[in-house]
Amino acid sequence: MPAPMPSAPPKTGEGEMPRGVAAIGKSVMIKGQLFSREDLYLDGEMEGTVEVPDNRLTIGPHGKLQAGIKAREVVVLGSINGNVEATERIDIRKDARVVGDIKTGRIIIEDGAYFKGSIDIVKGEPAKAAAPPPRPQPAPAISTPPVAAAEPNR
């Protein structure tokens, strides 16, 4: 059974620090490279690069990034100044600000969001089509040797 697709992050209360994900609060400032193997909520300031290749990166409403970003999914409530590569999707919310080039599978941008840059939609490779079931082969012909005529008794 395929794994369920992750749903879009809920809008209510998403300005608050979420539970269950790695979180960086608004008073934190980071310079350098950040790499995460789980969902990451970043509400502080960041200068450098952020990589969350298989998970979701959420930039909180106080988040200010001067950084290149690579993630599976990106949700922006704060501001980003840098290029973003979101393999699945990027979601730019109402008061967010993004300046930079975006490469993504899908983009959602709310009215009121500010974006300046280029948008390149790159669809992921489609899943290979399931191989058709093998066609039933006809049963091989069975050849029976001719029955030898019984020899008369001498």
Add this chain to the structure above:
Amino acid sequence: MFKEPWKLQTRAGAAGAPRDAGPSSPSRTAHAGSAQNSVCSRHSNGLEQFFGYIQGERGLNILDLSGASQANIGFITNLGHKLYAEDLLQTLDTAFGGGDFFLNQSSPERIERFLRHSLDFPENHFNGALVWDLLEYLSPPLLKATVDRLARIVKPRSYLLAIFHAEERAELVSTYSYRIADAGTLLLSLRGMRKPAQLFNNRAVEKLFQASESVKFFLTRDHLREVVVKR
């Protein structure tokens, strides 16, 4: 009276409002909402021509100067193109606000800064540009510099779509957000009223784009002049 006197937010039924060009919202189907916030859809011959010229192509670079919107992003990227978005009107207000808005547009330093911030692209980078009604808010020095820059960054034989108000004596004109519903349909929502730097007749538009290969006009029922320019 206003912090930015060249802009006026419309209020339904405001008394003594200056004469303005065109109806407060386009004439076609009005969607739900107040008169100021209503979204109207109408057919656009200019848009149809613009996308008709690039029909069948993929992977083009298209510049949209109305700022990023879900509608325009979705439409253009679904055609397989790369979209560059810039809210030139907002950048204009930021770059030349404070003091006399139109006089500020004569400053060569401010012009250069404005172009560097908003239209800093390599030459012949774009296969098309959606300029909308922005050129009306540029005073002559800035207008010339912007049109020249657009000519440089758009490839030869590519197209620009610009919109001008057809009434030539209005003090204030309606400014719209332009959203693409499909290749021939625009969704217009009123952003407010604004004082234009100048209004153009057909001859003035032709002169503005005299270096281009061709200029085609389409007049709409809501007193707008859609212009498709072939660089």
